[in-house]
Amino acid sequence: HGLTNLLIVQKTENGDSKREAEKVDLAEQSLLNKLIRRSLVRNRNQVEVLQRDPTSPLYSVKTFEELRLKPELLKGVYNLGFNRPSRIQENALPMMLAQPPQNLIAQSQSGTGKTAAFSLAMLSHVNPDNKWTQCLCIAPTYELALQIGQVIEQMGALCPDVKLAYGIRGNRLERGVKLQEQIVIGTPGTVLDWCTKYKLIDPKKITMFVLDEADVMIATQGHRDQSIRIHRQLTKDCQMLLFSATFEDSVWRFAEQVVPDPNIIRLKREEETLDTIKQFYVLCREKEDKFTALCNLYGSLTIAQAMIFCHTRKMAAWLTANLTKEGHQVALLSGEMTVEQRAAVIDRFRNGKEKVLVTTNVCSRGIDVEQVSLVVNFDLPVDMDGNADNETYLHRIGRTGRFGRRGFAVNMVDSKHSMDVINQIEMHFNRRITKLDTSNLEEME
Numbered sequence: 001h002g003l004t005n006l007l008i009v010q011k012t013e014n015g016d017s018k019r020e021a022e023k024v025d026l027a028e029q030s031l032l033n034k035l036i037r038r039s040l041v042r043n044r045n046q047v048e049v050l051q052r053d054p055t056s057p058l059y060s061v062k063t064f065e066e067l068r069l070k071p072e073l074l075k076g077v078y079n080l081g082f083n084r085p086s087r088i089q090e091n092a093l094p095m096m097l098a099q100p101p102q103n104l105i106a107q108s109q110s111g112t113g114k115t116a117a118f119s120l121a122m123l124s125h126v127n128p129d130n131k132w133t134q135c136l137c138i139a140p141t142y143e144l145a146l147q148i149g150q151v152i153e154q155m156g157a158l159c160p161d162v163k164l165a166y167g168i169r170g171n172r173l174e175r176g177v178k179l180q181e182q183i184v185i186g187t188p189g190t191v192l193d194w195c196t197k198y199k200l201i202d203p204k205k206i207t208m209f210v211l212d213e214a215d216v217m218i219a220t221q222g223h224r225d226q227s228i229r230i231h232r233q234l235t236k237d238c239q240m241l242l243f244s245a246t247f248e249d250s251v252w253r254f255a256e257q258v259v260p261d262p263n264i265i266r267l268k269r270e271e272e273t274l275d276t277i278k279q280f281y282v283l284c285r286e287k288e289d290k291f292t293a294l295c296n297l298y299g300s301l302t303i304a305q306a307m308i309f310c311h312t313r314k315m316a317a318w319l320t321a322n323l324t325k326e327g328h329q330v331a332l333l334s335g336e337m338t339v340e341q342r343a344a345v346i347d348r349f350r351n352g353k354e355k356v357l358v359t360t361n362v363c364s365r366g367i368d369v370e371q372v373s374l375v376v377n378f379d380l381p382v383d384m385d386g387n388a389d390n391e392t393y394l395h396r397i398g399r400t401g402r403f404g405r406r407g408f409a410v411n412m413v414d415s416k417h418s419m420d421v422i423n424q425i426e427m428h429f430n431r432r433i434t435k436l437d438t439s440n441l442e443e444m445e
């Protein structure tokens with residue numbers, strides 16, 4: 001489908017500039033994050049709150065009890081293992097549940113509790129005695145809509161009178177017969193059809209509208225337009241809630257269009273740092289030599305888990321096969337895998353079933369595996385012009401300060417050019433990258 005694809009142009013193994021385009025699908029990335037995440041991400045930054053009316057008192061809650069939820073809903077929250085509200089939930093929940101209703105724009109990285117927050121808000125908002133759709137929630141893809149639906153179903157498991165319908169492709173219903181489900185979650189296209197063409201939903205009776213993953217949504221022109229067309233059918237009194245993991249100007253302009261007079265909550269991402277990482281480089285000749293160096297390295301260190309980055313799928317596959325031959329248990333994360341397959345590989349690695357994960361760049365965004373103590377750049381991260389890609393370097397080996405665990409990064413240098421890249425990275429971060437002799441590894445200990 002037509003989601004914005006970032007073009008990542010790869011160099012071939014021998015370094016000539018034949019380009020191989022690989023697509024990063026924003027919605028897939030988001031789904032992958034959801035599939036592999038089992039708990040909240042940690043973040044020490046302050047939540048920023050901008051109130052529509054700065055003179056009104058700012059409510060925040062430290063417990064779910066303070067929200068005065070229906071008992072069966074509170075129980076549902078606890079049954080999910082949530083003990084207390086997350087950072088963003090502390091402020092967002094009282095705002096979303098306040099009377100009179102308030103609009104909200106909330107931005108925080110994936111894994112900070114946004115989905116759980118608006119799911120709770122919808123479940124709390126509906127009147128189960130009213131057998132019509134009251135809450136409408138749209139997400140960028142079928143799969144993401146299903147993920148949200150699952151959260152609502154689990155959280156609302158003890159609220160049997162609250163019903164949920166999925167406005168997603170393939171879900172064909174009889175025209176003109178109004179839905180009785182109080183909550184509809186779906187994708188913009190189908191939901192728009194349900195409101196207009198099929199008249200399954202009366203948009204004038206919607207009192208809470210949730211737009212999730214706004215950044216992913218607007219990356220597709222069609223979704224953006226459909227979202228706005230749905231939004232236009234709603235009444236002025238409808239409560240508007242918009243969530244996004246990132247906030248570029250384009251997202252912001254869209255948000256302001258959809259959410260009038262908003263309260264705004266932001267939680268900045270915790271910065272990655274190289275401070276707790278020891279960085280090395282190893283001089284090698286070609287890929288076989290790099291492989292030997294890698295084996296020496298791995299054989300002589302006590303390493304919890306390692307991640308190895310390659311530039312191409314082909315190289316990743318070659319490396320995996322050879323490491324396996326040497327008797328290592330290796331997992332491979334590769335671009336041709338489905339999101340579900342990738343999630344399964346990451347899950348196994350997290351559980352320690354494999355000690356080594358070989359991957360290309362595209363697959364590994366957003367994976368944080370705390371126990372990884374060694375990151376190897378089998379190929380160095382470079383941009384289209386062959387210059388150091390500092391941002392990717394930081395993503396691969398950087399850690400958030402909180403974990404503070406020591407780690408090692410080893411860069412394989414196989415040409416004068418890649419030595420230049422190392423020098424560029426060194427200069428950019430102003431951190432020493434030390435030469436390492438893999439036949440004499442004492443200096444690493």
Ligand code: ADP
Pocket residue numbers: 037038039040041081082083084085086089108109110111112113114115116117
């Ligand atoms: P986001 O929508 O920002 O990506 P989610 O709502 O999906 O975040 O939450 C991320 C993870 O944290 C999920 O596994 C979710 O079950 C869990 N979670 C959410 N809120 C809480 C909470 N208050 N306490 C514990 N875990 C939570």
